[in-house]
Amino acid sequence: MITPPEISWLAIAPDLALTLGAALVLLVDVQWKPVARVHAWVSGVTVAVAAGLTVAQWIQAAPADALAFSGLITMDGFAIFTRLVLIAATALGLAAGWRFVAGLGRRGAEAIALVLLATSGFSLMVASNNLVMMFMGLEVGSIALYVVAGLARERRESEEAAIKYFLLGSFASAIFIYGVALIYAGTGQFEIVGIRDLLAGFVVSSPAVIYIGVGLVVVGLAFKVSAAPFHAWAPDVYQGAPAGLVGYMATVAKVAGFAAIARILLTGVLDLSGSWLPVVAGISVVSMLLGSVLALVQGDVRRLLAYSGVSHAGFIMTGVVGGATDAVLFYLAIYAIQLIGAFAVVAVVAGPDAAGSSIDQYRGLGRRSPLLAGAFTVILLGMGGLPVTSGFVAKFGVFTGAWAEGYEWLVIVAVVATVVALAFYIRVIVVMYMDEAQEEGTLRIGPERWVLVLAVAATILWGIFPASLLDLAADALPI
Amino acid sequence: MLTALVLLPVVAAIVVMLVPGGRREVHLPLGIALSIFPLALAGYLFWVFEPAAGFQYVDRVTWYEPWGIDWHLGVDGISLPMVVLTTLLVPIALAASTSIDRRIKEFVVYTLFLEAGLIGAFLSLDLFLFFVFFEAMLIPMYFIIGIWGSERRIYAAMKFLIYTAFGSALMLAAIIGLALTHVDQTGSASFALSDLAALDLSVGAERLFFAAFAIAFAIKVPLFPFHTWLPDAHVEAPTAGSVLLAAVLLKLGTYGLLRFNMALFPEASVDAIPIMAILAVIGIIYGAVVAIVQPDLKKLVAYSSVSHLGFIVLGTFALTSGGLQGAVIQNVNHGLTTGALFLLVGMIYDRRHTKKIADFGGLQKTVPLLAGFFLFMTFASIGLPGLNGFIGEFLVLMGSFPALPSLTVIAALGVVLAAIYLLWAYERVFTGVPDKDENKALSDLSAREIALLAPLAALIVVIGIYPGLLLDKITPSTEAVIDHVVEQTDFVVPEPGRIADVHVAGDEG
Amino acid sequence: MVTLADYLPIGIMLLLAAVFVAVSLIASRLVRPDRPTAAKLDPYESGIVPETEPVQRFPVKFYLVAMLFVIFDVEIIFLFAWASIYDTLGWYGVAAIFIFTFFVAETLAYVWKRGALDWNVHRRARYIPSGATDEAA
Numbered sequence A: 001m002i003t004p005p006e007i008s009w010l011a012i013a014p015d016l017a018l019t020l021g022a023a024l025v026l027l028v029d030v031q032w033k034p035v036a037r038v039h040a041w042v043s044g045v046t047v048a049v050a051a052g053l054t055v056a057q058w059i060q061a062a063p064a065d066a067l068a069f070s071g072l073i074t075m076d077g078f079a080i081f082t083r084l085v086l087i088a089a090t091a092l093g094l095a096a097g098w099r100f101v102a103g104l105g106r107r108g109a110e111a112i113a114l115v116l117l118a119t120s121g122f123s124l125m126v127a128s129n130n131l132v133m134m135f136m137g138l139e140v141g142s143i144a145l146y147v148v149a150g151l152a153r154e155r156r157e158s159e160e161a162a163i164k165y166f167l168l169g170s171f172a173s174a175i176f177i178y179g180v181a182l183i184y185a186g187t188g189q190f191e192i193v194g195i196r197d198l199l200a201g202f203v204v205s206s207p208a209v210i211y212i213g214v215g216l217v218v219v220g221l222a223f224k225v226s227a228a229p230f231h232a233w234a235p236d237v238y239q240g241a242p243a244g245l246v247g248y249m250a251t252v253a254k255v256a257g258f259a260a261i262a263r264i265l266l267t268g269v270l271d272l273s274g275s276w277l278p279v280v281a282g283i284s285v286v287s288m289l290l291g292s293v294l295a296l297v298q299g300d301v302r303r304l305l306a307y308s309g310v311s312h313a314g315f316i317m318t319g320v321v322g323g324a325t326d327a328v329l330f331y332l333a334i335y336a337i338q339l340i341g342a343f344a345v346v347a348v349v350a351g352p353d354a355a356g357s358s359i360d361q362y363r364g365l366g367r368r369s370p371l372l373a374g375a376f377t378v379i380l381l382g383m384g385g386l387p388v389t390s391g392f393v394a395k396f397g398v399f400t401g402a403w404a405e406g407y408e409w410l411v412i413v414a415v416v417a418t419v420v421a422l423a424f425y426i427r428v429i430v431v432m433y434m435d436e437a438q439e440e441g442t443l444r445i446g447p448e449r450w451v452l453v454l455a456v457a458a459t460i461l462w463g464i465f466p467a468s469l470l471d472l473a474a475d476a477l478p479i
Numbered sequence B: 001m002l003t004a005l006v007l008l009p010v011v012a013a014i015v016v017m018l019v020p021g022g023r024r025e026v027h028l029p030l031g032i033a034l035s036i037f038p039l040a041l042a043g044y045l046f047w048v049f050e051p052a053a054g055f056q057y058v059d060r061v062t063w064y065e066p067w068g069i070d071w072h073l074g075v076d077g078i079s080l081p082m083v084v085l086t087t088l089l090v091p092i093a094l095a096a097s098t099s100i101d102r103r104i105k106e107f108v109v110y111t112l113f114l115e116a117g118l119i120g121a122f123l124s125l126d127l128f129l130f131f132v133f134f135e136a137m138l139i140p141m142y143f144i145i146g147i148w149g150s151e152r153r154i155y156a157a158m159k160f161l162i163y164t165a166f167g168s169a170l171m172l173a174a175i176i177g178l179a180l181t182h183v184d185q186t187g188s189a190s191f192a193l194s195d196l197a198a199l200d201l202s203v204g205a206e207r208l209f210f211a212a213f214a215i216a217f218a219i220k221v222p223l224f225p226f227h228t229w230l231p232d233a234h235v236e237a238p239t240a241g242s243v244l245l246a247a248v249l250l251k252l253g254t255y256g257l258l259r260f261n262m263a264l265f266p267e268a269s270v271d272a273i274p275i276m277a278i279l280a281v282i283g284i285i286y287g288a289v290v291a292i293v294q295p296d297l298k299k300l301v302a303y304s305s306v307s308h309l310g311f312i313v314l315g316t317f318a319l320t321s322g323g324l325q326g327a328v329i330q331n332v333n334h335g336l337t338t339g340a341l342f343l344l345v346g347m348i349y350d351r352r353h354t355k356k357i358a359d360f361g362g363l364q365k366t367v368p369l370l371a372g373f374f375l376f377m378t379f380a381s382i383g384l385p386g387l388n389g390f391i392g393e394f395l396v397l398m399g400s401f402p403a404l405p406s407l408t409v410i411a412a413l414g415v416v417l418a419a420i421y422l423l424w425a426y427e428r429v430f431t432g433v434p435d436k437d438e439n440k441a442l443s444d445l446s447a448r449e450i451a452l453l454a455p456l457a458a459l460i461v462v463i464g465i466y467p468g469l470l471l472d473k474i475t476p477s478t479e480a481v482i483d484h485v486v487e488q489t490d491f492v493v494p495e496p497g498r499i500a501d502v503h504v505a506g507d508e509g
Numbered sequence C: 001m002v003t004l005a006d007y008l009p010i011g012i013m014l015l016l017a018a019v020f021v022a023v024s025l026i027a028s029r030l031v032r033p034d035r036p037t038a039a040k041l042d043p044y045e046s047g048i049v050p051e052t053e054p055v056q057r058f059p060v061k062f063y064l065v066a067m068l069f070v071i072f073d074v075e076i077i078f079l080f081a082w083a084s085i086y087d088t089l090g091w092y093g094v095a096a097i098f099i100f101t102f103f104v105a106e107t108l109a110y111v112w113k114r115g116a117l118d119w120n121v122h123r124r125a126r127y128i129p130s131g132a133t134d135e136a137a
Helices: A009-032 A036-060 A077-096 A098-103 A105-126 A131-149 A156-187 A192-201 A207-224 A233-240 A243-268 A270-296 A301-322 A325-350 A370-384 A390-404 A408-434 A448-464 A467-475 B002-018 B024-048 B079-095 B104-123 B127-136 B138-148 B153-186 B193-197 B203-220 B229-236 B239-249 B251-264 B266-292 B297-318 B321-352 B368-382 B388-403 B405-430 B447-465 B468-488 B499-508 C004-031 C061-084 C086-114 C121-127 C132-136
Strands: B056-064 B069-075
Touching (some): A009 A036, A009 A105, A036 A105, A077 A098, A077 A243, A077 A467, A105 A243, A131 A156, A131 A243, A192 A243, A207 A270, A233 A243, A243 A270, A243 A325, A301 A390, A325 A370, A325 A448, A325 A467, A370 A390, A370 A408, A370 A448, A390 A408, A390 A467, A390 B153, A408 B138, A408 B153, B002 B024, B002 B056, B002 B079, B002 B104, B024 B079, B079 B321, B079 B468, B104 B127, B127 B153, B138 B239, B153 B203, B203 B266, B229 B239, B251 B468, B266 B297, B266 B405, B266 B468, B297 B321, B321 B447, B321 B468, B368 B405, B388 B447, B447 B468, C061 C086
């Protein structure tokens, strides 16, 4: 006899809204062939509704109904907070990439739909309590992103990016699902909470299977968040994918990936932390050092941001090592906004034909477009983690967590990596302010303007008054 | 009041920012005028400050409760002179920057932000807050060197940034460690200096933390093996940058050693006395010897800073009343004299567009006023009795002798060397016959330039004649530092190291 | 609790399928006469002798149709499962299957409108983007 699962429409309402919005965009497009402005309204309303529903979840959420659909989905604070970050990233990402999307003509609607679908997939992923459900969300999101990477198919780099992203991403998904299978073999559970209870209650007879399973799951997700040594795809994809949307792509993959890592490791297999902590700490060290050092020698701003993303993955990993979900969430929220902002600048500088992003194009930007350069400077300093920016508070949070957990050496490596990272962010600033411009004429800034305003405001205001966001993150506990 | 002091420059910077970029003639005067307000407030603070041991005018607002971080400002006899010095030098540095011909608005804004950072760092009683200010001021300074500097400015700015950021990164790790130790021992988080100073640290941890803080500050001072960024930064920086760098920024290092290392790690500080003192003395001699052979006037003054700051560190780690008094007062003195020397070098550079000593000669004849001021500052720098340098160096040497006699004797050599390099430089630049045509047609100091130098010269004389003005306010705080160290460790201040010793001797006599 | 015994019908089904295939193949082999001639071994029996190897590429529209077919095939699978227990699931099941069907139908409507079902590629060409000019049109 099959009993119907307990139903909580609210738990999936934002994801549903996003999916319906995607469908609506497509239908409106084929039926009326409207101008781009209409799509902007439809997608904007969709994102707003999804955000509103997520806020409603936050208000409604109580520990009693944290689990829904037979334990497939949770509505805990962790999921809601991450979902809000994802939705904000979607809104900002669409604004940053709007000129690209509008320039696609009739394919523009598909780009919007893909972005909305990717968000709904990742949003399900961060809210899933079941490893198979998590995989579903991961795939829905990832597959949409593979296509987004190839949207600028007039450029060969874009096709290269799409195919590389697809091949390596599918490979990573396969590793992930293999790990899930092994965890199931070892515990008989797909549910993360169930795995936690099982490990807490029993001495597991065959831990090796679980170890290998957890290891494979972590490796699969490390691919998605571009942590070293699983980062090889990131520079090529960041370089090739459409300029406006790269920030979005990188952000949502990283946010969802880290949410999944944190949920599995810190909720599911926390009892085995003795075994996975050294591994995660190792990934963290390699990411921080490799990312920072390789970013130093990049001549292309997109590749530079890709390697900086690798080092950021390392920094966030230190937060996972410290077991501080609030610090990880704060870091993710801050980094998401800054990364999209940075790529919005890249999109503006690259111009309508998205031709390249060599660091030479940034020479003298401070003279050509003072506001744009100023915004980029604030964002870069925020990414570098300089005090008075929110990036510093974020780094401080994850480092404190790792130190408290007894990983002092990791924190020392991390602060050294921070200095190296500062050097390459500063390098871009040097080029913008201290070199003479090679090209003349001011750059036209479109809807990216709003993204930049928000990114700068978030970097400075949350740097000086972080308590509001930190309190939210502290309330956003996983089940 | 202290909050207002930190925020005034920020407000001023924002006001300047709001002035349209086209009104180029407005920015600098406006900046100077607005920077008078912090100076007035700091002057008032100096006036009403009561000589007492604790912190006064404490402002404390919770910033983020769960992490135990506060907006926590307070002033005592050690930080007060530094704050006044900062607020005094910013208007002067700005007023000395009329030769800057591009992006003057940004320059004024960065300078004012720098001022806010400096004041904040000197007043912070919360380690997190201190770190924020300590690190945040790197960026304005970085831009000042990197945009308005001379040829190799980007290299110099980068070197400055990386050195300092590296040091402070280690300090950040130590601050995190300290705060978490506080959580372990008391159950609540706190970054307040007083709370962390009360911690019970193991010997190993204390030494490691001490090292992290000491390296950060040693880079800033800069102490001997960490000094290589300084000459580059100074030579490339514009005049205002050099003035603020030498007069105030470097003082954060010596101030930090005195304020944080002594308070937080008394045991390790006592253990580290030999190391720090030896490094200080090496710095004194090395800086002086290198200064002698410098062909570049600005570099010469830069190396003289390395030498002079060695004295301050030596006095600090002598841990005697005289040593600490001397260290604090020498902080001020060095700010005044070296600031003035950099101003003068800048004025010479504005006229001749060279800093090479060999390009000059006989300037006394053409620019007698400038030469006079230069000679005056030289005397102040080498410690001529009656001027402020004498008071500082005398106190340091007198205070250090009971504790570290042999090192003090070597350090005293530095005074002699200072006389050699500065007077020899003066001789080569100003005396003799002006044999080069370019040097014959130079204009002397303008009224504006005299107005810049006069307050510094006046203060130099005032402190030289009546040091009590400063010492009265400083002494209770420096004595409190020694008391704290003596309380926490089994360190015994060598006789006659305390003021009390001197007084008793006086009574008997 | 699901045990291995519950899978027995599936096992029997698989076995039957295998046996059926094997029996048919073996039986035809045994029963039929085996007299090959040159004409019988030709690829086509229309009498035209092929002069070149057959072309290996064929139009991508076959793929398109195949993919669309698979989507609806999968939909049927879900509908069967739902139909067998729709009573138990109640209105929740109706809502869920409605949402599911809506997305499938929406997909069909979209690809139809975009011309994916037009066999004649030229008619579809008007949907191929030509950048901003398309936008102005």
